[in-house]
Amino acid sequence: MNIGIACYPTFGGSGVVATELAKTLAKRGHHIHMMSYSRPARLDTLETGITYHEVSINSYPLFDYPPYALALASQMVNLIEFEDLDLLHVHYALPHATSAYLAKQIMAERGVHVPIITTLHGTDITLVGRDPSYKHVVEFSIDKSDGVTAVSEYLKRETYEHFDIEQDIRVIPNFIDLERFQKSNKSHFKKAICPNDEKVVVHVSNFRKVKRVPEVVTVFAKILESGIDAKLLLVGDGPDRQKAEQQCRDLKICDHVRFLGKLDQVEEVLSIADLFLIPSGSETFGLAALEAMSCSVPVISSNIGGLPEVNIHGKTGYLCDLDDVECMANYGVKILSDPKLHKKLSENARKHAMTFNQDEVVKQYEELYLEIKDKV
Ligand code: GMT
Numbered sequence: 001m002n003i004g005i006a007c008y009p010t011f012g013g014s015g016v017v018a019t020e021l022a023k024t025l026a027k028r029g030h031h032i033h034m035m036s037y038s039r040p041a042r043l044d045t046l047e048t049g050i051t052y053h054e055v056s057i058n059s060y061p062l063f064d065y066p067p068y069a070l071a072l073a074s075q076m077v078n079l080i081e082f083e084d085l086d087l088l089h090v091h092y093a094l095p096h097a098t099s100a101y102l103a104k105q106i107m108a109e110r111g112v113h114v115p116i117i118t119t120l121h122g123t124d125i126t127l128v129g130r131d132p133s134y135k136h137v138v139e140f141s142i143d144k145s146d147g148v149t150a151v152s153e154y155l156k157r158e159t160y161e162h163f164d165i166e167q168d169i170r171v172i173p174n175f176i177d178l179e180r181f182q183k184s185n186k187s188h189f190k191k192a193i194c195p196n197d198e199k200v201v202v203h204v205s206n207f208r209k210v211k212r213v214p215e216v217v218t219v220f221a222k223i224l225e226s227g228i229d230a231k232l233l234l235v236g237d238g239p240d241r242q243k244a245e246q247q248c249r250d251l252k253i254c255d256h257v258r259f260l261g262k263l264d265q266v267e268e269v270l271s272i273a274d275l276f277l278i279p280s281g282s283e284t285f286g287l288a289a290l291e292a293m294s295c296s297v298p299v300i301s302s303n304i305g306g307l308p309e310v311n312i313h314g315k316t317g318y319l320c321d322l323d324d325v326e327c328m329a330n331y332g333v334k335i336l337s338d339p340k341l342h343k344k345l346s347e348n349a350r351k352h353a354m355t356f357n358q359d360e361v362v363k364q365y366e367e368l369y370l371e372i373k374d375k376v
Contacts, residue, residue, distance in 0.1 A: 001030050001031070001086040001087065001369060001373070002030070002031045002033070002083055002084050002085045002086050003025060003030055003031070003032050003033070003085065003086065003087055003088075003089060003369070004032075004033045004034075004035065004076060004079050004080070004083075004085045004087070004088045004089070005018055005021070005022050005032060005033070005034050005035070005088075005089050005090075005091070006018075006034075006035045006036065006072060006076070006088070006089075006090045006091065006096045006099065006100065007019070007034070007035075007036055007040060007090075007091040007092065007096070008036065008040075008091075008092055009036045009037065009038045009039060009040040009041060010040075010041060010206070011041045011206065011236070011262055012204075012205070012206055012236070012287060012288065013121060013122065013206075013287060014091045014092045014119075014121035014122070015036075015040050015041060015042075015091075016040075016041070016042055016287065017091065017119075017121070017151070017174055017175075017287065018034075018040065018089075018091040018119075019034070019040040019041070019042040019043050020042065020175070020177065020358065021089075021362060021365060022034055022043070022047075022050050023042075023043075023047060023050065024358055024359065024362040025049075025362065025365075025366070026047065026048060026049030026050050027049070028362070028366070029049075030049065031049060031051075031083075032049060032050045032051070033050075033051050033053055033079050033083050033085065034050060034051070034052045034053065035053050035054075035055055035072060035075050035076065035079070036052075036054070036055065037054065037055050037057065037068065038054065039052055039054070040052075041264075042264075051083075053075060053079065055068070055071050055072050055075045056071065057071045058071075068095065069095035069098055069099045069102075070099075070102075072095070072096070072099040073098075073099040073100075073102040073103045073106070074103075076088060076099060076100060076103035077103045077106050077107060080103060080107050080112060080114050081107070081110075081112070085114055086114070086369075086373060087114060087115045087116070087117060087369055087372065087373060088100045088103070088104070088114060088115070088116045088117070089116075089117045089119065089365075089369075090116065090117070090118050090119070091119045091121060092119075092120075092121050092122075092124045093118055093120055093124040093125070093129055093138050093141060093142055094124045094128055094129050094134055094138055095137075096118070097116070097118040097138070097141035097142055097144075097145055098137055098138075098140075098141040100116040100118070100141075100145070101116065101140075101141050101144050101145075104116055113376055114376075115146035115147065115372045115373060115375075115376040116144075116145045116146050116147075117145060117146065117147040117148070117149065117368065117369070117372060118141070118142055118145040118147070118148050118149070119148075119149045119150075119151070119172070120142070120148065120149070120150045120151070120155055120159060120169075120284075121151055121155075121284065121285075122151070122155070122282070122283070122284040122285075123210075123282070124138065125150075125155060125158055125159050125162065125163070125284070126155075126158060126282055126284060126305075127210075127282065129163075130162050130163070135163070138163070139163045139164060139165060142159070142163065142165055142167065143164075143165050143166060143167050145167065146372050146375070146376055147170070147368050147371075147372040148165075148167045148168070148169045148170070149169065149170045149171070149172045149365075149368065150169050150170075150171055150172075150284075151171070151172070151173055151174050151284055151285040151306065152171060152173060152284050152285045152305070152306030152309050153171055153306070153309060154284060154305050154306040154309065155171075155284040155285070155305075155306060156169045156171050158284075170364075170368060172361060172364045172365060172368070173285060173309070173356055173361060174285045174287045174290055174356065174361075175356050175357065175358040175360075175361035175362065176290050176291065176294045176353055176356050176357070176358055177358045178294060178353065178354060178357055178358070180267055181267050181270070181291050181294035181295050181353075182267075182294060182295060182296070182350075183270075183271050183295050183296045183297075183350075184267070184268075184271045185271075186268055186271045186272050189268065189271075189272055190272040193231060193233070193258065193272070194231055194272075196229060198229045198230050198231045198256075199228060199229065199230040199231070199274045199275070199336045200230065200231055200233060200272050200273050200274050200275075201220055201223065201230055201231070201232045201233070201273070201274065201275045201276075201277060201332070201336075202232075202233045202234075202235065202269055202270060202273040202275070202276050202277070202292065202297070203216040203232070203233075203234050203235070203236075203276070203277045203278065204235040204236055204266055204269075204270075204276075204288045204291070204292075205235075205236045205238070205278075205280075205288060206236055206237070206238040207236055207237055207238030207239060207240045207241050207244070208238050208239055208240065209239065209240060209281075210280060210281050210282045210283075211238075211240070211278075211280055211281075212279040212280055212281055212302075212323075213234070213240045213241070213243070213244045214240065214243055214244055214247055215279045215323065215325055215328075216232070216234070216244070216277045216279060217232070217244050217247045217248060217251070217253075217257070218247075218325045218329075219277060219279065219300075219325050219328045219329045219332060220232040220253070220256075220257070220277070220332075221251045221253055222325065222326070222329030222332075222333075223329055223332045223333055223336065224253060224256060226329075226333045226337075228333060228336050228337060230256065230274075230336065231256055231257070231258065232253075232256060232257045232258070233258050233260055233269055233273070234257065234258065234259050234260060235260045235261075235262075235263050235266060235269055236261070236262055236263075237259075237261050237262050241259065244259075245259065266291060267291070267295055270291060270292050270295035270297055271295055273292065273295065273297045274297070274298075274335075274336060274342065275297065275298055275299075275300065275332060275335055275336060276288075276289065276292035276293075276297045276298070276299045276300070276317075277299075277300050277301075277328065277332070278292075278299060278300075278301045278302070278307070278311075279300075279301065279302050279320075279322075279323075279325075279328060280301070280302055280304065280305070280307070281302070281304065281322060281323075282304065282305055283301075283302075283304065283305040283306060283307050284305050284306045285305075285306040285307075285309070285310060286301065286305075286306060286307045286310050286311070289301055289307065289310050289311055290310055290353055290356055292349070293310070293311070293316055293317075293349035293350065293352060293353040294349075294350065294353035294354075294356075295350075296346040296347070296349055296350040297346065297349060298316065298317040298335050298342065298345035298346055298349055299311045299316060299317035299318075299349065300317050300318050300319075300320065300328050300331050300332055300335070301317065301318075301319055301320075302319065302320060302321070302322045302323075303319035303320060303321060303322070304322055307319065310352075312348075312352060315345070315348045315352070316345060316348050316349040316352050317331075317335075317345055317349065318331040318334075318335075
């Protein structure tokens with residue numbers, strides 16, 4: 001099939017899911033056309049079977065806010081017409097589903113009918129999408145899609161609860177490349193970071209407020225207080241980084257904390273990790289947790305959103321109430337000081353991650369494409 005995929009070009013979340021989906025579909029023989037305002041982080045320049053189309057937005061003195069949604073819709077029309085797209089799959093409803101609807105209407109006027117599939121990822125439903133300034137348009141655009149998917153049962157429930165939507169929503173979870181994300185020998189790296197064989201605690205995110213990075217630092221400081229010698233590796237960057245840096249200075253734990261910034265090869269850091277922390281205040285799935293689990297790393301997370309569908313309490317790690325740093329620190333100490341427990345949780349984490357095998361999950365998208373294509 002010729003498939004158009006629109007996404008945000010982000011280092012994590014929906015951008016990663018869309019790009020990994022594109023790569024897997026291309027390997028399975030489909031022709032993919034990706035659209036975004038800059039090259040998606042995980043999309044290599046010479047990816048066979050994928051053509052990247054940058055959506056260019058011309059600035060004009062009249063525009064304080066250039067109309068990206070319209071530029072994207074125009075690009076979609078071009079691709080439907082000249083690349084003969086069979087369907088459009090958009091990731092993150094806002095504004096992608098709206099642009100797709102507009103492109104579809106334009107093409108229908110020309111006698112061409114192209115189905116749209118919208119994948120809901122997170123804040124398009126839980127935060128921004130339900131803001132009154134967008135809600136009507138988001139609701140309409142989702143409902144007008146020919147197929148809708150959500151990344152967790154939780155997100156499906158949230159969508160029905162907060163939007164008046166009649167469309168059937170199919171849950172297709174995030175997925176993982178089990179080959180790439182597996183524990184590998186990085187002893188040189190471990191030695192460089194932990195010369196005294198300290199335990200390694202890792203957090204990966206975009207450091208937005210919702211990720212609770214300061215809580216990660218608090219929990220880690222409590223683990224140190226218990227007498228466990230450990231290092232905290234923080235991967236990613238974003239608005240809360242300075243706050244977290246200041247917190248490390250205030251707590252006098254800077255020698256134990258490394259800010260590694262945005263990394264392409266996250267699996268290398270996860271390979272030396274003993275524990276992964278994700279205390280998020282909102283998380284529809286938690287791809288970062290799945291990546292850690294796939295590298296056999298036990299996870300301590302909050303018990304909100306879709307996280308309980310990924311991290312299984314007492315099996316792959318532990319879940320605590322939102323903002324309960326005592327609980328997270330206690331479980332952290334428990335895991336890091338009991339090698340037998342650590343081994344069991346690590347094995348279970350990898351085993352559970354295997355249920356989100358990339359090839360199997362991508363097949364679910366493929367099946368949906370065929371169903372929708374036949375229907376429209
Ligand atoms: O988590 C983020 O900050 C990025 C965000 C996005 O929309 O790209 O990620 C969302 O989609 C991911 C992929 O489906 C999910 O694994 C994340 O849990 C979800 N993030 C939130 O719900 C906050």
